[in-house]
Amino acid sequence: MxxxxxxxxxxxxxxxxxxxxxxxxxxxxxxxxxxxxxxMLLRIEDTDQTRYVEGAENYIIESLxxxxxxxxxxxxxxxxxxPYRQSERKAIYKQxxxxxxDKGYAYYAxxxxxxxDAARKSYEAEKKNFQYDQHxxxxxxxxxxxxxxxxxxxxxxxxxxxxxIMIPENEEILxxxxxxxxxxxxxxQLDDKVIFKSDGLPTYHLANVVxxxxxxxxxxxxxxxxxxxAPLHVLLYRYLGWEHAMPQxxxxxxxxxxxxxxxxxxxxxxxxGFPVFPLQWTDPQTKEISSGYRESGYxxxxxxxxxxxxxxxxxxxxxxxxxxxLIEAFxxxxxxxxxxxxxxxKAKWFNHHYLQQMSDARxxxxxxxxxxxxxxxxxxxxxxxVIGMVxxxxxxxxxxxxxxxxxxxxxxxxxxxxVKDRWRQDSAEIMKKVGDLLQETEPFYAAxxxxxxxxxxxxxxxxxxxVMNALRLLIVGASKGPDLFEIMELIGKxxxxxxxxxxxxxxxxx
RNA sequence: GGUCCGUUCGUCUAGUCGGUUAGGACGCCAGGUUUUCAUCCUGGAAAUCAGGGGUUCGAGUCCCCUACGGACUGCCA
Numbered sequence: 226m227x228x229x230x231x232x233x234x235x236x237x238x239x240x241x242x243x244x245x246x247x248x249x250x251x252x253x254x255x256x257x258x259x260x261x262x263x264x265m266l267l268r269i270e271d272t273d274q275t276r277y278v279e280g281a282e283n284y285i286i287e288s289l290x291x292x293x294x295x296x297x298x299x300x301x302x303x304x305x306x307x308p309y310r311q312s313e314r315k316a317i318y319k320q321x322x323x324x325x326x327d328k329g330y331a332y333y334a335x336x337x338x339x340x341x342d343a344a345r346k347s348y349e350a351e352k353k354n355f356q357y358d359q360h361x362x363x364x365x366x367x368x369x370x371x372x373x374x375x376x377x378x379x380x381x382x383x384x385x386x387x388x389x390i391m392i393p394e395n396e397e398i399l400x401x402x403x404x405x406x407x408x409x410x411x412x413x414q415l416d417d418k419v420i421f422k423s424d425g426l427p428t429y430h431l432a433n434v435v436x437x438x439x440x441x442x443x444x445x446x447x448x449x450x451x452x453x454x455a456p457l458h459v460l461l462y463r464y465l466g467w468e469h470a471m472p473q474x475x476x477x478x479x480x481x482x483x484x485x486x487x488x489x490x491x492x493x494x495x496x497x498g499f500p501v502f503p504l505q506w507t508d509p510q511t512k513e514i515s516s517g518y519r520e521s522g523y524x525x526x527x528x529x530x531x532x533x534x535x536x537x538x539x540x541x542x543x544x545x546x547x548x549x550x551l552i553e554a555f556x557x558x559x560x561x562x563x564x565x566x567x568x569x570x571k572a573k574w575f576n577h578h579y580l581q582q583m584s585d586a587r588x589x590x591x592x593x594x595x596x597x598x599x600x601x602x603x604x605x606x607x608x609x610x611v612i613g614m615v616x617x618x619x620x621x622x623x624x625x626x627x628x629x630x631x632x633x634x635x636x637x638x639x640x641x642x643x644v645k646d647r648w649r650q651d652s653a654e655i656m657k658k659v660g661d662l663l664q665e666t667e668p669f670y671a672a673x674x675x676x677x678x679x680x681x682x683x684x685x686x687x688x689x690x691x692v693m694n695a696l697r698l699l700i701v702g703a704s705k706g707p708d709l710f711e712i713m714e715l716i717g718k719x720x721x722x723x724x725x726x727x728x729x730x731x732x733x734x735x
Numbered sequence: 736g737g738u739c740c741g742u743u744c745g746u747c748u749a750g751u752c753g754g755u756u757a758g759g760a761c762g763c764c765a766g767g768u769u770u771u772c773a774u775c776c777u778g779g780a781a782a783u784c785a786g787g788g789g790u791u792c793g794a795g796u797c798c799c800c801u802a803c804g805g806a807c808u809g810c811c812a
Contacts, residue, residue: 238812273811338810345809354737354808387810405740414738422810429812453739453807478741479806486804531747534760538748542759561748564805568746571761581774618773628773647771678770693770705772 231263232443235289235296236433238270239281242506242515243288245567246448246480246489249532253477254446255294256533256555263443267299268436269310272426279509288503292525293548306440311432318427321435321465322388322420326368330464331420333368334389335379340366356416359394385423390430390460392417398456403444403475403557410456418457430454434461437472446475446557449564475557478536479564489567491515499569503528522621524583527575535565545578577620585612592625599626600633607632607715614707628705632715635724636702639732643704647694653729655687656695660725669718671710678710699728 235251237243258265267289269282286301298304308314325331334357336344341357344365348355362369367389368376380386396412420431427435437445455474462471482493494501494516505517518528530546538561539546539554546554580588589608597603615629662681666674682692697709700721706712713721 236812240812270812276811334810341810352736356737356808385810389810408739410739416808419810424810426810428810433812448806449740450806450812456739476740481805483746488805534747536747540749540751542749544760558751563741565748566746568761571747574761577774615773617775643771675770690770697771701771703772707772709770 229441229443231258231261232266232441233258233263233446234266234268234299234437234440234442236268236270236436236447237285238273238276239278239285240273240276241278241281241508242502242504242517243281243285244489244491245501245503245518245532248288248292248294248503248528249480249535250446250448250477251289251294252292252529252532253537253555253557253560256552257444257446257557259552260555264297265295266304266306266440267296267301267309268440269300269312270429270432271310271312272422272429272432274312274424274426284504284506291519292503292529311436312426314432314436315426317439318432318435319421319425322427322431325390325420325464326388328464329391331388331390332417333376333380333386334417334419335366335371335384335386337385357389358416359392359413362389362391362417387419387423388421389417390420390457390464392457392460398459400452400455400459400474402452402455403473404478404560405452405476405562408452408455412456412460415457415460418454420461430457430461434458434465434467438462438465438467438470441470442472444475445472446477449476449479452476475560477560478562480535481564481566483567483569493567497569499572522623523572523576524579527572527579530579531572531575535567536561573620580619580622581616585609585616588612588616588622591622596626596633599630610715614711618705631701631706632712635720635727636700638702639698639728640703643694643698644732647691647698647704648732649691649695652695653733655685655692656699656725656729658685659692659696660722660729663713663718663725664722666718669714669721671708671714674713675710696725698732699725 233254235254237247237251255265257263267286269285271277271282282300289296296302298306299309303309322331326333345355357365364370369391371379392415393412398410398412398415400408400410402408418430419428421427426432436442455476459471462468480489481487482489483497489501491501500516500518500521500523502515502517503519505520506515507513508515519525526547529548529551530544533546533551533555534544537555537559540559586609589605589612592608592612593603593605596608611629611632612625615625615632618628619625659678659681662677663669663674666677678692678696679689681687682689693709694704697704697706700709700712700716716724
């Protein structure tokens with residue numbers, strides 16, 4: 226075990242936008258590191274140049290920054306173990322693969338992809354599972370079956386070759402996982418995985434072990450999809466002579482799609498109308514756009530809080546946690562084992578909560594730029610007041626206009642259902658009287674107007690709801706919004722009377 | 736197919752040392768507040784703890800089997 230400082234890494238592959246599940250993995254790493262006063266680093270695992278996607282790396286960095294997940298070292302920051310991009314570390318991997326060959330734990334293999342493909346197909350034809358392993362490694366073209374001169378000749382020529390690990394026979398391999406306990410696998414089940422590719426780069430397995438060792442990683446916290454290859458990694462640490470410094474493993478349960486089963490995917494988001502990515506992403510190839518949490522109006526705090534609870538819980542009944550509180554409360558022991566379905570509704574609930582917590586002033590700042598386009602002479606004082614009234618009915622910032630447009634512009638249409646339910650035969654006549662009443666209301670304050678209208682209702686022996694609902698329809702254009710008298714005070718007498726007058730005409734024609 | 740992992744309300748989950756009316760949250764339903772909508776408050780329905788066997792005075796909790804689900808099974812990560 227690594228005795229030193231807690232050091233964790235988040236090591237994504239820049240093959241596209243970072244999935245929300247990846248963000249959660251990063252978050253748990255971050256929480257764990259901070260909780261224990263440790264460091265977290267960002268390493269980019271780009272050993273597969275065929276899958277490189279333009280912009281993905283920046284996307285990853287920007288996403289985590291937006292979420293408030295910060296690194297101590299890594300790509301974009303630097304640090305004592307730089308470089309942190311595996312493609313830039315190319316020179317350091319081969320020696321370890323060679324070392325493994327020297328020790329008899331690995332061997333060269335010269336089978337072409339076509340040959341392997343053919344072998345795979347012939348196995349499948351017999352309904353057998355193809356695996357390049359101890360049962361058949363002597364049937365292939367490799368340094369185990371060729372003579373030494375032959376092997377040397379090939380290596381010195383331009384012929385491509387790979388290096389495969391030589392899995393031992395019938396050995397029980399123990400993986401100790403912080404979340405799952407002890408997982409035992411017999412080596413007979415494992416195949417001789419390629420650890421070094423013909424393009425001169427290592428595969429994930431070798432690269433991740435070498436780098437985690439060199440970068441003094443103490444804990445590997447990653448997705449459950451890595452559990453099946455964890456025994457291989459244990460073997461690599463052992464054969465490289467690093468077992469004493471092997472990090473502890475924690476394999477996180479998967480994030481599942483909201484309906485049915487299976488891993489949450491991009492398609493589910495499109496299908497069910499919620500983002501699967503932290504930030505909006507435009508595919509550089511197809512130009513296809515995938516929505517992001519940020520652009521959809523989610524607050525970073527809400528995303529983090531929601532994500533933290535997908536697979537972890539504090540054991541108390543508290544559900545609202547700031548990042549600092551999460552750091553304080555987090556522990557890997559309280560991470561569950563089963564995958565969790567992503568719930569878009571709960572995500573909204575978290576967002577609503579955090580939006581309510583946001584100060585009116587801050588909201589105004591965020592709203593102002595777009596609002597000034599719609600409202601030429603935006604009065605900040607007024608905006609603040611409106612926000613105070615409308616905020617409780619907003620889950621997202623972009624809902625503001627829908628909930629508050631009538632504070633700034635007169636309704637240009639009247640909600641059909643509201644008209645049907647609230648506008649009666651006698652409404653026009655009553656509204657005219659209310660209009661006259663308001664015309665005489667001075668000063669035009671909410672309290673005064675309310676007093677006058679309520680008096681009128683009582684004296685005329687009318688129904689409060691009936692009058693107010695009709696009036697609201699004229700002022701707002703629908704059955705929604707805060708206290709009507711407050712609205713009228715804010716838009717002013719002239720505007721109020723205008724709307725009443727125009728509304729009566731419009732609705733009488735209908 | 737093989738290997739590994741998993742399985743408590745529709746969903747996220749509490750329940751870590753066996754004795755609970757199996758608790759909370761989202762969502763849903765109802766009521767209340769309000770001039771409407773939403774918020775908010777109160778209440779409710781909702782899990783035979785995947786199923787079956789054990790062990791035990793007693794099992795969601797321990798053991799075994801079965802079923803179901805998932806991940807992995809690439810010169811991808």
